[in-house]
Amino acid sequence: MTQMKNKTAIKCLLIWLLLSNAMPALKAQSVGGITSGATTFCDSVNSGFISLSGHIGNVLNWQYSTNKGLNWVNIPNTTSTQSYNKLIKTTSFRAVVKSGAFIPDTSSAATVVIRVPGVAGTLQGGGVFCASSGNGTLQLKDSPGNVLYWENSVNHGNSWGRIENTASSLAYSNLIQNTFFRAIVQTSSVCPNDTSSLAGFTIHPPTGAGAIFNSDTLCYGAEGDTLQLKGNVGAILDWFWSNDNGVNWHALDLKGPGLTYSVVTQTIWYKATSKSGICPEETTAPAVISVYNTSPANAGDDITITQFDKVTLNGTGNGTPGWSPDCLEGSGSFSPLVSPFNTTTYVLSLTDSYGCKTSDSVRVQVIIPVPTAITPNGDGVNDLFRVDKIEQYEQSSLIVFNRWGSVVYKKAPYNNQWNGVSMDGRDLPDDTYYYILDFGNGEKPTTNYLLLKR
Numbered sequence: 001m002t003q004m005k006n007k008t009a010i011k012c013l014l015i016w017l018l019l020s021n022a023m024p025a026l027k028a029q030s031v032g033g034i035t036s037g038a039t040t041f042c043d044s045v046n047s048g049f050i051s052l053s054g055h056i057g058n059v060l061n062w063q064y065s066t067n068k069g070l071n072w073v074n075i076p077n078t079t080s081t082q083s084y085n086k087l088i089k090t091t092s093f094r095a096v097v098k099s100g101a102f103i104p105d106t107s108s109a110a111t112v113v114i115r116v117p118g119v120a121g122t123l124q125g126g127g128v129f130c131a132s133s134g135n136g137t138l139q140l141k142d143s144p145g146n147v148l149y150w151e152n153s154v155n156h157g158n159s160w161g162r163i164e165n166t167a168s169s170l171a172y173s174n175l176i177q178n179t180f181f182r183a184i185v186q187t188s189s190v191c192p193n194d195t196s197s198l199a200g201f202t203i204h205p206p207t208g209a210g211a212i213f214n215s216d217t218l219c220y221g222a223e224g225d226t227l228q229l230k231g232n233v234g235a236i237l238d239w240f241w242s243n244d245n246g247v248n249w250h251a252l253d254l255k256g257p258g259l260t261y262s263v264v265t266q267t268i269w270y271k272a273t274s275k276s277g278i279c280p281e282e283t284t285a286p287a288v289i290s291v292y293n294t295s296p297a298n299a300g301d302d303i304t305i306t307q308f309d310k311v312t313l314n315g316t317g318n319g320t321p322g323w324s325p326d327c328l329e330g331s332g333s334f335s336p337l338v339s340p341f342n343t344t345t346y347v348l349s350l351t352d353s354y355g356c357k358t359s360d361s362v363r364v365q366v367i368i369p370v371p372t373a374i375t376p377n378g379d380g381v382n383d384l385f386r387v388d389k390i391e392q393y394e395q396s397s398l399i400v401f402n403r404w405g406s407v408v409y410k411k412a413p414y415n416n417q418w419n420g421v422s423m424d425g426r427d428l429p430d431d432t433y434y435y436i437l438d439f440g441n442g443e444k445p446t447t448n449y450l451l452l453k454r
Helices: 002-022
Strands: 034-036 039-041 047-053 058-065 073-075 081-085 091-098 110-114 122-124 127-130 135-141 146-153 161-163 169-173 179-186 199-204 211-213 216-218 226-230 235-242 258-260 268-275 287-291 303-306 320-324 344-351 357-367 397-401 407-411 431-438 446-452
Touching: 034 091, 047 091, 047 110, 081 091, 122 179, 135 179, 169 179, 211 268, 226 268
Parallel strands: 039 110, 127 199, 216 287, 303 357
Antiparallel strands: 034 047, 047 081, 058 073, 058 091, 091 110, 122 135, 135 169, 146 161, 146 179, 179 199, 211 226, 226 258, 235 268, 268 287, 320 344, 344 357, 397 407, 397 431, 431 446
């Protein structure tokens, strides 16, 4: 029995040896295997290795992807280890393995996560408001981590207050001062917490028109003064004026707090407009600069008379009249009678019931009669070039020219003695002569032609 079992075993061994020599060995299907070495870095200063194990077949190459495996880029590396250095983006690695004639297989992917500090999401909300923000909600978008809490600042980010809220949204209500918000986000357990973008609220205070100091009532012709805008909130847009009691307004293109007006001759209203940020503009109540006397003194038009003539002045206005210098009669009226010996300026002064004083002047020009011809023939009639009252003008002078412009007579002061002779005592021939008579009183000299006929 034992001998039979041995024979059977030997027979099986021979058959196995024959089969082993007759058939080639069978190879296993490709297996990509498992990668290890996935980790997280908090900045771009990094390096390390990804290792492959459990694979069946040879490594054809490695691959990497920076868009979560949507696209892969080949790496010419046939070893079971892949190194990396200074990655700036989160990157996944895998190996491509092929066994014999079998289809290649890929390994699992090992991802190196790069958490570079930066904006951990974008806040939507905020804006510019007048007086109050009203109610609303901030939303955190595109955050790569979890919200730990929120923060706000009312001093332009110099300090922050904590808000216990782990949601990706934050409700706000009626903010009345400039405020920043941000979310504190944890992107990885091994990296520091990061912050979202800022959401800012700019709150403009309501516009305040303020008040203009001060309205006033002044006498006609009073000196100007300065109006001041006080208590306004916002920027001054412009000042305006009206001379028809506010029916029509005219811009002054003036943006300062003060307005200086000139000599007062009519009632004028002034106002100013201010605006705070996006808030509606506001306008002050008008400041009124009133004039007591709108009918000032008017002494009338200038007059020309001949010496020794009389003339009545014609003044108008509101108030009690007074004239200077003294008149012949009626100095306390608007129409005094005057007879100036020389050209004279008369001033009309008025004082109204408010004590306001106005004045105006009128010039009465006096023309002194001068002869236009003399007949020096000794008959006692018109023998001399005689000017009335010339003796009262101590600075007078007379110059006589012939038709060729030569001086034939000259005398200063003139004393009404010229009788048609030259300076050397010779009788001048009958002819037309030209003279310049200067009274020496500051007025324009009298000039004219003179006929000499004996």
